[in-house]
Amino acid sequence: MEDKKLLFPLLLFGIFFVLIGITGFFQIAITKRNMEGLLLDQAETLFQSVAREIEMNMEYLMLIEKSPSIITPNFLNVMAYDEAIVDDLYSRFSKATELEQAGSSLKNVFIADKNGKQLLRKGAIKVEKAELKLLLKKDRQTVIRMPSDKDLSLFMGIKLADRLLFFDLSPEELENLRKTYIMKTIIENEGKRLNIADITIYDGSGRIYLDSGKRSKHVFSILKPLDSRYFPNYSMEIFVSNRLASDTIRRTSANFIMLLFFLVLGGAGGIYLIFRLERKHAVKLNEMEKDMVMKERLVSLGRLASGMAHEIRNPLNAISISIQRLKREFVPEHEKKEEYHKFLDIVRGELQRVNRIVEEFLLSTKAGQSMEPHNLRGVIEEVVTMLREKANRAGIVIHNETGGQVILEFQKERMKQVLYNLIMNGIEAMSRGGSIHISTSLDSVHVRVFIKDTGPGIRKEDLSKVFEYYYTTKDKGMGLGLPLSYMIVKDHGGDIQVLSEEGKGTTFVVTLPSKKGP
Amino acid sequence: MTIRFLSVLCALILFAPPLYAQQSYREFERGLNLSDYQKAQVVDIKRKYMNEWRALNDESARKRLELKEMDRNRPDQRNRAERLRRDLDQIEMSRQRLFRSYRGEISTVFNNEQRGQFNRFTEQENRRAARSMDPQPRHRFYGR
Numbered sequence: 334m335e336d337k338k339l340l341f342p343l344l345l346f347g348i349f350f351v352l353i354g355i356t357g358f359f360q361i362a363i364t365k366r367n368m369e370g371l372l373l374d375q376a377e378t379l380f381q382s383v384a385r386e387i388e389m390n391m392e393y394l395m396l397i398e399k400s401p402s403i404i405t406p407n408f409l410n411v412m413a414y415d416e417a418i419v420d421d422l423y424s425r426f427s428k429a430t431e432l433e434q435a436g437s438s439l440k441n442v443f444i445a446d447k448n449g450k451q452l453l454r455k456g457a458i459k460v461e462k463a464e465l466k467l468l469l470k471k472d473r474q475t476v477i478r479m480p481s482d483k484d485l486s487l488f489m490g491i492k493l494a495d496r497l498l499f500f501d502l503s504p505e506e507l508e509n510l511r512k513t514y515i516m517k518t519i520i521e522n523e524g525k526r527l528n529i530a531d532i533t534i535y536d537g538s539g540r541i542y543l544d545s546g547k548r549s550k551h552v553f554s555i556l557k558p559l560d561s562r563y564f565p566n567y568s569m570e571i572f573v574s575n576r577l578a579s580d581t582i583r584r585t586s587a588n589f590i591m592l593l594f595f596l597v598l599g600g601a602g603g604i605y606l607i608f609r610l611e612r613k614h615a616v617k618l619n620e621m622e623k624d625m626v627m628k629e630r631l632v633s634l635g636r637l638a639s640g641m642a643h644e645i646r647n648p649l650n651a652i653s654i655s656i657q658r659l660k661r662e663f664v665p666e667h668e669k670k671e672e673y674h675k676f677l678d679i680v681r682g683e684l685q686r687v688n689r690i691v692e693e694f695l696l697s698t699k700a701g702q703s704m705e706p707h708n709l710r711g712v713i714e715e716v717v718t719m720l721r722e723k724a725n726r727a728g729i730v731i732h733n734e735t736g737g738q739v740i741l742e743f744q745k746e747r748m749k750q751v752l753y754n755l756i757m758n759g760i761e762a763m764s765r766g767g768s769i770h771i772s773t774s775l776d777s778v779h780v781r782v783f784i785k786d787t788g789p790g791i792r793k794e795d796l797s798k799v800f801e802y803y804y805t806t807k808d809k810g811m812g813l814g815l816p817l818s819y820m821i822v823k824d825h826g827g828d829i830q831v832l833s834e835e836g837k838g839t840t841f842v843v844t845l846p847s848k849k850g851p
Numbered sequence: 852m853t854i855r856f857l858s859v860l861c862a863l864i865l866f867a868p869p870l871y872a873q874q875s876y877r878e879f880e881r882g883l884n885l886s887d888y889q890k891a892q893v894v895d896i897k898r899k900y901m902n903e904w905r906a907l908n909d910e911s912a913r914k915r916l917e918l919k920e921m922d923r924n925r926p927d928q929r930n931r932a933e934r935l936r937r938d939l940d941q942i943e944m945s946r947q948r949l950f951r952s953y954r955g956e957i958s959t960v961f962n963n964e965q966r967g968q969f970n971r972f973t974e975q976e977n978r979r980a981a982r983s984m985d986p987q988p989r990h991r992f993y994g995r
């Protein structure tokens with residue numbers, strides 16, 4: 334049964350968890366797609382920007398060869414690239430280790446020993462004697478002949494450790510070098526300016542033509558044809574850092590996992606709490622059911638006892654009359670006379686005691702009395718007046734704090750007996766004096782009378798027995814007061830609760846309906 | 852009415868120059884609409900200055916190589932290196948001066964509209980050069 338009750342919240346939680354899981358999964362997928370879209374747009378924009386920059390610079394390079402009519406700053410900048418090319422060539426070929434490579438990569442090369450004797454000649458290079466002599470001088474390391482209107486080639490001689498290297502770059506070689514150099518400068522500068530992770534240019538056969546050489550781990554790339562008039566069939570790959578996107582997705586995923594974790598934790602905690610509350614509620618309900626059964630049994634028992642009392646009273650009357658006749662008309666002679674009277678007195682005394690018990694029962698069970706409106710406070714005051722003297726003698730002060738009028742329909746004499754029993758119970762419980770506080774509370778449905786004493790209280794294990802017949806902790810008690818009171822209150826449609834803690838006093842709460850039911 | 856509006860809109864879209872696009876040199880030169888006489892004049896001026904620019908470039912390249920050699924082989928010759936650096940600065944200043952002179956001379960050939968176009972195009976190129984943030988002295992700002 335308990336398992337079935339738990340099944341519903343578990344099922345509900347499971348569905349909720351799955352729904353959140355699916356939603357989160359799609360949310361992460363959408364975020365990822367959006368990020369990729371943004372990166373693609375960014376890479377596309379950067380691609381266009383770099384491609385345009387390459388195209389414009391190449392246009393200037395081509396135009397300068399064809400001699401433009403008007404010179405603008407950019408033409409001068411493009412012209413200045415030759416200086417940088419010379420710098421680079423010097424840096425490259427002045428290293429002795431690259432001498433063989435220089436010989437193979439250049440078309441027109443002349444290599445001589447340190448005395449000027451030819452070691453290698455390749456292509457149509459012409460080295461003037463004056464240039465050779467110049468380089469043989471101790472303080473000269475290079476000779477250079479820049480391109481001019483008459484000769485568009487670039488001639489250069491470099492003194493190495495044990496060699497003299499001369500090379501002549503043809504106009505085509507120089508143009509290719511300029512193109513490469515301009516493109517290299519553009520991808521370096523644009524890479525820095527636009528914060529591009531890497532730019533790679535591929536030639537027509539798909540080989541790497543130029544690479545900015547900054548390989549990063551977290552990159553997103555697009556590879557597209559360059560669509561350049563000056564680099565036909567070339568393509569360019571732009572690498573954009575996707576660190577931020579990856580970080581965002583990673584954080585979103587982590588947050589989602591955390592959310593699921595806390596959801597599981599919260600759900601499990603909630604289900605456990607529901608389980609605990611359910612158990613607690615079931616235990617309380619069980620106790621209440623047991624209490625109800627016991628109280629109903631007590632009421633039935635009380636009614637049965639009341640019926641029996643009626644039946645007992647008639648024979649008691651007959652016995653009493655017979656004893657009176659025995660005492661008056663059948664007195665024995667001399668020696669047995671005293672003993673005879675003594676036994677008859679005992680019988681009569683016990684009969685009176687039985688009669689008193691019966692009378693008390695009968696008074697408490699006068700259910701047939703009519704219900705009439707009375708001021709409850711007045712009734713409480715009457716009972717208090719009745720008991721105040723007795724309380725005072727025991728050193729107990731009774732405080733009637735019931736306030737204004739509380740008009741209710743009840744059987745006055747029986748209700749007086751209830752209040753009498755409860756207050757009397759308090760007085761008898763406090764052998765060393767104390768106080769009793771009587772108060773009322775009223776709401777739309779009930780009137781509650783609180784009778785609170787400062788006595789020793791009732792032990793927890795005895796609380797359930799106080800309304801049982803003949804249960805008493807007093808020497809002279811009969812154990813009838815509380816069960817009879819309970820029965821009377823039940824007859825009025827109410828209830829009595831006892832709240833007590835050992836050593837801290839006892840409070841009886843009499844609950845009565847404020848309006849009579851239909 | 853609607854058809855007329857749409858045709859005007861289409862004409863605007865087709866013929867209006869794109870405002871965001873950077874003007875290329877070819878577009879700029881075409882836009883100047885130079886007469887044959889003007890063309891002959893600007894070519895003469897350019898030829899005169901071009902040789903000077905080339906000469907300056909040659910000299911700059913030589914000086915830079917010389918400086919590079921010194922940096923590698925003769926680090927003790929500080930004074931000479933300093934002088935070479937000053938020479939390179941002078942060459943750079945000469946280049947700029949030469950461009951200003953060229954600009955002044957060529958402006959006399961242009962009418963007001965052409966002059967404005969030339970100035971705007973020159974500024975546009977300088978802005979682009981500044982934007983590229985090249986640390987090397989290849990991108991210089993001319994005519995300022």
